[in-house]
Amino acid sequence: MSVARVSTYLMFEGRAAEALALYGEVFPESDSCLRDGPVYMAEWRLAGHEILLVDSPARHDFTFTPSTSLFIEFSDADAQRAAYDALSEGGQVMMPLDDYGFSQRFGWVADRFGVSWQLNLV
Incomplete structure (x- = not known):
């Protein structure tokens, strides 16, 4: 088996864009882009580390x-x-x-x- 990619995954309930805006302000050297799809998702890179931010359409108890x-x-x-x-x-x-x-x-x-x-x- 060959691993193609490993990312940190952060799941929000409707606040991913707000979080991404804060993180971009705190770390101006970071880079982000939005990916289209049925669920809002953003890729954010900080010092070479990829973090995925997603807004879950479903409510969750965690x-x-x-x-x-x-x-x-x-x-x-x-x-x-x-x-x-x-x-x-x-x-x-x-x-x-x-x-x-x-x-x-x-x-x-x-x-x-x-x-x-x-x-x-x-």
């Missing part, structure tokens, strides 16, 4: 969980702070930006859509 998150490494503290501030607005801070021993500056947030982000300074 949402995102922090046990699965996007781990982003920053080389610039100001960029990390800006991302932290934007992603945590209207969301939840699980670990504020701080020195936790394993990292001199790390933060963990869930954005207003429930997507979990671990933000590490390298």
Whole structure:
């Protein structure tokens, strides 16, 4: 068997376009495109990693969980702070930006859509 592609898949209920707009603002170096089909889907690339955002036409009894998150490494503290501030607005801070021993500056947030982000300074 040969794997052709692996992507992170984020399923929303009617807010995928709003999430994509936020992520494009937070990470202006990212790239996105919409794919046509019966279900709204967008492909978003950040640092070579592909993330698919889709709006589910069906309601579901689950949402995102922090046990699965996007781990982003920053080389610039100001960029990390800006991302932290934007992603945590209207969301939840699980670990504020701080020195936790394993990292001199790390933060963990869930954005207003429930997507979990671990933000590490390298």
